[in-house]
Amino acid sequence: MASHLTDDPAYANTRFLVIDFEATTPTGRRPEPIDVAVIALRLHNGHLTETSRTEALIQPPAHAPLTRFDIGQTGITGPMLAGQPDAATVLARLDARLDDSPYLLVAHHAPTEAGILYDYRDHCPHLAATDFLDTLRLARIAYPDLPSHRLDVLIHHLGIPWPPGRHRAMPDVEVTAQVFRQIVAHGASTGHWRTLRQLREIGGYPAKGSKPEQETLF
Numbered sequence: 001m002a003s004h005l006t007d008d009p010a011y012a013n014t015r016f017l018v019i020d021f022e023a024t025t026p027t028g029r030r031p032e033p034i035d036v037a038v039i040a041l042r043l044h045n046g047h048l049t050e051t052s053r054t055e056a057l058i059q060p061p062a063h064a065p066l067t068r069f070d071i072g073q074t075g076i077t078g079p080m081l082a083g084q085p086d087a088a089t090v091l092a093r094l095d096a097r098l099d100d101s102p103y104l105l106v107a108h109h110a111p112t113e114a115g116i117l118y119d120y121r122d123h124c125p126h127l128a129a130t131d132f133l134d135t136l137r138l139a140r141i142a143y144p145d146l147p148s149h150r151l152d153v154l155i156h157h158l159g160i161p162w163p164p165g166r167h168r169a170m171p172d173v174e175v176t177a178q179v180f181r182q183i184v185a186h187g188a189s190t191g192h193w194r195t196l197r198q199l200r201e202i203g204g205y206p207a208k209g210s211k212p213e214q215e216t217l218f
Contacts, residue, residue, distance in 0.1 A: 003194065004188060004194060005184070005188040005193060005194055005195065005196075005199070006043060006046050006188070008194065008195045008196055010102075010195065010196040010197065011043060011195065011196040011199070012043045013101075013102055014042075014101075014102045014103065014104055014196060015040055015041070015042050015051070015101050015102070015103050015104075016040070016041040016042070016048065016103075016104055016105075016106050016133070016180070017038050017039075017040050017041075017103055017104070017105050017106065017130075018038065018039045018040075018041065018105075018106040018107070018173050018176050018177045018180060019036070019037070019038045019105055019106070019107055019113050019173065020036070020037055020107065020108075020113065020169045020170075020172040020173045020176060021033040021035065021036050021112070021113055021116050021169060022034055022035035022036075022070075022074050022076065022167065022168065022169050022172075023035075023116065024060050024064040024065065024066060024067065024070050025064075026063055026064040026065075029063060029064060030115070030119055031064075031112070031115070031116060032060040032061060032063075032064035032087065033058050033060070033087050033090075033116055034057065034058050034059075034060050034066070034070070034074070034076055034081060035055070035056075035057055035058065035074065035076060035168060035169040036055065036056055036058060036090060036091075036094070036169050037053070037054070037055035037056075037168075037169035037170040037172070037173040038053065038054050038055070038094065038173065039052075039053045039173050039174065039177050040052045040053070041106075041177060041180075041181075047181075048177075048180070048181050048184065050177070053170075053173075054094070054097070055169055055170045055173075056084075056085070056090045056093075057076070057080060057081055057084045058081070058084055058085065058086065058087050058090050059081045059082070059083070059084040059085065059086055060081070060087075061086070066078055066081070073167045074167050074168055075165065075167075075168065076168070087116075087120055087123075088120060088122075088123040089123075091117070091120045091123050091124035091127065092123040092124060094124060094127060095123070095124035095125065095126050095127050098126050098127070103130050104130065104131055104132065104133055104200075105127070105130050105131070105132045105133070105207075106132065106133045106134075106135065106176065106177075106180050107132055107134065107135070107176065108134070108135045108136050108151045108176050108179070109134065109136045110132035110133075110134035110136075110137075110205035111205065113132070114132055114205060114207060114208050115208065117207070117208070117209060118207075118208035118209050121208075121209045125209065127209075128207060128208070128209025129207050129209040130207050130209075131200070131204060131205065131206050131207045132204065132205040132206075132207065133180070133199060133200065133203045133204060133205070134203050134204070134205045135151075135154075135176060135179050135180050135183060135203070136149050136151075137202065137203040137204075137205070138180075138183045138184070138187065138199070138202060138203035139154055139179070139183055141187065141192055141202050141203070142183045142186050142187045142190075142192060143157065143183075143186075151172075151175070151176065151179065154179050154183075155175055155179070158178070158179060158182050160175060160178050160179065160182075163175045184199070187199075187202075
């Protein structure tokens with residue numbers, strides 16, 4: 001076993017894709033993304049370093065229009081989404097950017113992002129089948145004395161400047177990447193994890209797209 005996380009070849013060779021969606025949530029229906037951002041991180045000189053980033057606005061389907069709440073929380077308006085591609089197109093483009101390198105997705109409360117990717121799995125099969133590291137789960141182990149492990153609480157606890165545009169995808173990805181870096185470094189220094197495998201055992205969330213679909217009985 002590696003003596004430190006940064007000595008683990010699997011950790012060094014993995015690209016971490018920090019992802020966030022903003023979405024509308026129509027009553028009785030699944031969330032529909034309106035904004036997505038991804039920052040790629042990889043180990044370099046002992047530190048997780050950004051290697052690329054991308055973001056895109058997404059026009060939601062007719063059954064999931066923007067609400068006043070969505071506009072107030074995100075600052076995204078109808079005119080901003082007019083003429084933007086739909087989720088299938090945007091996620092297919094993201095999926096096409098993946099190469100043969102080993103990847104893990106990173107999100108705060110990963111089931112939300114995993115669920116959206118699963119809903120669009122026909123258009124982003126690789127992303128939908130990529131497992132997550134959940135910073136919420138990791139934070140519970142790294143900082144057990146915090147009363148809450150919501151992202152806002154972690155931002156304050158870790159002394160991260162409040163991101164302008166909070167609740168837009170890119171600012172949220174930027175701050176989640178900072179949280180991820182600090183959690184991983186803290187947990188490695190305290191011996192909570194020394195390998196990528198241990199990170200995954202503690203903070204992993206399996207991709208919904210990697211699970212076989214149950215065939216109907218009738």
